[in-house]
Amino acid sequence: MRIFRGDTSAYICHELLHLFGGVDLYAEAVYKPMGVSAEFLKYVEKNYLNDIMRVQEEADAYGYLSYTIDALEISPITAYRLGWLDTIPELKQFPNFRLPGDMPGIWAPYSYMP
Numbered sequence: 001m002r003i004f005r006g007d008t009s010a011y012i013c014h015e016l017l018h019l020f021g022g023v024d025l026y027a028e029a030v031y032k033p034m035g036v037s038a039e040f041l042k043y044v045e046k047n048y049l050n051d052i053m054r055v056q057e058e059a060d061a062y063g064y065l066s067y068t069i070d071a072l073e074i075s076p077i078t079a080y081r082l083g084w085l086d087t088i089p090e091l092k093q094f095p096n097f098r099l100p101g102d103m104p105g106i107w108a109p110y111s112y113m114p
Helices: 009-018 038-047 076-082
Strands: none
């Protein structure tokens, strides 16, 4: 396990949210079975730049993370996946983002498999 200097709370929170249905929303995180397409990720980057699920394990040359927990938020996209919201307007544009059975907040590990 890599240990970074500086604020790692954002990274820890990001990983913890995976247990409750949060999905990665950074550029390399295309999970088509979960409705996370490249087009969807571009939308998230444009509209929810500071979503905590966009956090990646990246550090600068000195080992410091490039983000802090204070700069991040839980967007409606992530709130939906956690089960905090019943629906979001984005489901009209990205209907495949729903979990099977439309049950947000449930982590489905089989969905990560190609």
